[in-house]
Amino acid sequence: MSERNKQEDKLVIGGHSFDSRFILGSGKYSLDLIQAAVEHAGAQIITLALRRANQGGMANIMDYIPEGVTLLPNTSGARNAEEAVRIAKLSREVGCGNFVKIEIMRDSKYLLPDNSETVKATEILAKEGFVVMPYMYPDLNTARDLQNAGAAAVMPLAAPIGSNKGLCTKEFIQILIDEIDLPIIVDAGIGAPSQACEAMEMGAAAIMANTAIATAGDIVQMAEAFKLAVKAGRQAYLSGLGRVMEKGASASSPLTGFISQ
Amino acid sequence: MDNVIKEDFPENRIDHMQYLPGMEVLESEIQQKVIERMEAYDYNKYTEKEVREALRYEVCTPEDFEALLSPAALPFLEEMAQKAQIETRKHFGNSIYMFTPLYIANYCENYCIYCGFNCHNKIRRAKLEEEQIEKEMQAIAKTGLQEILILTGESRKMSDVKYIGRACEIARKYFKVIGLEVYPMNTEEYAYLHECGADYVTVFQETYNSEKYETLHRAGHKRIFPYRINSQERAIKGGMRGVGFAALLGLDDFRKDALATGYHAYLLQRKYPHAEIAFSCPRLRPIINNDKINPKDVHEAQLVQVISAYRIFMPFASITISTRECERVRDNVIKIAATKISAGVSVGIGEHIEENDNVGDAQFEISDGRDVKEVYQAIQKEGLQPVMSDYIYV
Numbered sequence: 001m002s003e004r005n006k007q008e009d010k011l012v013i014g015g016h017s018f019d020s021r022f023i024l025g026s027g028k029y030s031l032d033l034i035q036a037a038v039e040h041a042g043a044q045i046i047t048l049a050l051r052r053a054n055q056g057g058m059a060n061i062m063d064y065i066p067e068g069v070t071l072l073p074n075t076s077g078a079r080n081a082e083e084a085v086r087i088a089k090l091s092r093e094v095g096c097g098n099f100v101k102i103e104i105m106r107d108s109k110y111l112l113p114d115n116s117e118t119v120k121a122t123e124i125l126a127k128e129g130f131v132v133m134p135y136m137y138p139d140l141n142t143a144r145d146l147q148n149a150g151a152a153a154v155m156p157l158a159a160p161i162g163s164n165k166g167l168c169t170k171e172f173i174q175i176l177i178d179e180i181d182l183p184i185i186v187d188a189g190i191g192a193p194s195q196a197c198e199a200m201e202m203g204a205a206a207i208m209a210n211t212a213i214a215t216a217g218d219i220v221q222m223a224e225a226f227k228l229a230v231k232a233g234r235q236a237y238l239s240g241l242g243r244v245m246e247k248g249a250s251a252s253s254p255l256t257g258f259i260s261q
Numbered sequence: 262m263d264n265v266i267k268e269d270f271p272e273n274r275i276d277h278m279q280y281l282p283g284m285e286v287l288e289s290e291i292q293q294k295v296i297e298r299m300e301a302y303d304y305n306k307y308t309e310k311e312v313r314e315a316l317r318y319e320v321c322t323p324e325d326f327e328a329l330l331s332p333a334a335l336p337f338l339e340e341m342a343q344k345a346q347i348e349t350r351k352h353f354g355n356s357i358y359m360f361t362p363l364y365i366a367n368y369c370e371n372y373c374i375y376c377g378f379n380c381h382n383k384i385r386r387a388k389l390e391e392e393q394i395e396k397e398m399q400a401i402a403k404t405g406l407q408e409i410l411i412l413t414g415e416s417r418k419m420s421d422v423k424y425i426g427r428a429c430e431i432a433r434k435y436f437k438v439i440g441l442e443v444y445p446m447n448t449e450e451y452a453y454l455h456e457c458g459a460d461y462v463t464v465f466q467e468t469y470n471s472e473k474y475e476t477l478h479r480a481g482h483k484r485i486f487p488y489r490i491n492s493q494e495r496a497i498k499g500g501m502r503g504v505g506f507a508a509l510l511g512l513d514d515f516r517k518d519a520l521a522t523g524y525h526a527y528l529l530q531r532k533y534p535h536a537e538i539a540f541s542c543p544r545l546r547p548i549i550n551n552d553k554i555n556p557k558d559v560h561e562a563q564l565v566q567v568i569s570a571y572r573i574f575m576p577f578a579s580i581t582i583s584t585r586e587c588e589r590v591r592d593n594v595i596k597i598a599a600t601k602i603s604a605g606v607s608v609g610i611g612e613h614i615e616e617n618d619n620v621g622d623a624q625f626e627i628s629d630g631r632d633v634k635e636v637y638q639a640i641q642k643e644g645l646q647p648v649m650s651d652y653i654y655v
Binding site for chain 1: 350351352353354355356503530534535536537538575577641644645646648650651652653655
């Protein structure tokens, strides 16, 4: 990768550009560790469940988010498009900015996103000027619908949220990366820096993680490990990875070697 | 003969399996499935082998849940607690949610022999007026809490649905999350209270053994077993977002009751996937005029076994640890599986404000009298994060 390319390698979402390609969740930490996690992860975007934003009250998560970090409020708690739209608007009213991560779940067990309601909410909020980043189950048709609805990025899940299982949906995320002209940000299920690195090598635009860091033995060290892994994966992707052989070594021309010149 | 209570004689009691006029009859298969499974549950047949298997697999089936509740699982309590802790942290991170109950009335028409509020127990009765409810709520809100659980004794006459609804409307001014623990009601009444601002309903089944239930709940609406067991489903149909389940451990065979509680919640969540599920794990406590009531064979080890089994079986469910338990138990259980804890608790009426002569006696003796700040600090001391609100009313 040339020096020039390095300088220009920014993550651009809805016209805003970021140097960091690691988005940090905020919902599972002790509040006093958030700042250190953000700093060591080098994160410039942090997600925030609006339902946790305890305006003016005790243990208000907003008081612990470092200045200068872009807030990405999410609509968790919404069970349909209408509720997600209401939460997004409330989030803008309380000063959380224009970014919104749409999360719509109507399953309390697995918290899997409802793709069709997510498309509806994306369309409404994009028209209202939000920078919409929908969390979704990696399905190509839905991703196309989200793109047409005005999404600024698409956030497919790698595995069930909180599971730390890694890239269970790898093949389908790869299809989104190949086919959709928006940043593909892998969200949910990433449990280790190696998995974050692998997703970045595939061409993901960024990684979002929460549980893997919040539940680590040493949160600060793990935040930094993720930062390095995301960076390594990105650099490998930009450098052009060697093709992977499917089965062992191969003779150079096993079938056509007989052909005389 | 003044002290003779006619319902103490079985022949004077009404049929506890027959709905009373005005009670909505819900056609649901859940009750039958829960009772059948509970009756078939032979916990003595489980051995170390089934317990080890239940702990090894990632997904906990109802059969695994049965093994985890069996006596064979007790020697594996530490392993169970560790697995429960991992599941809790995966789903909830470090978060421990705080709330307080507010009893607005203690009038009760039921005769439940173990409960301090029962209609034959001679205690001071009270019902807060709207203005007093508001003052109590203001005092609670000042402590920093944003979630409130509104409770009444079970008297439709003294605490009608409109009265409870008014309390919810007042609560909306001061709190972000409103739960109810009141008498069971019909779907449309739950819908009305949902409109007034309530989103969560808890109903303790007490015991799922209907024969035992009959001997303990001798008079009043609560005596009707099927109406109570179907409450959560009516609440969900009425638009509530979440429902809470509990057996009062120690009333009957706690292993069977814990199995029925978990399986009841499991079936409801499968039928209504959006429903948020919560468990409480109360043990019997002494009451005014009867200090001999105790949780019998449900010692701390058995309590931790039940709580850990609930967590492993339904890792996403909220679990509340009550002030029926002491500080030591509560502070340790939040490290394992509980995700919700009350603070600044009064289980009497009108005790949050000074200069109030409209006070009523408590439902039971509490074991942890710490205020909000003390519980907040105790949570932090365990390396956990107290959370006042994780909810948005939409």
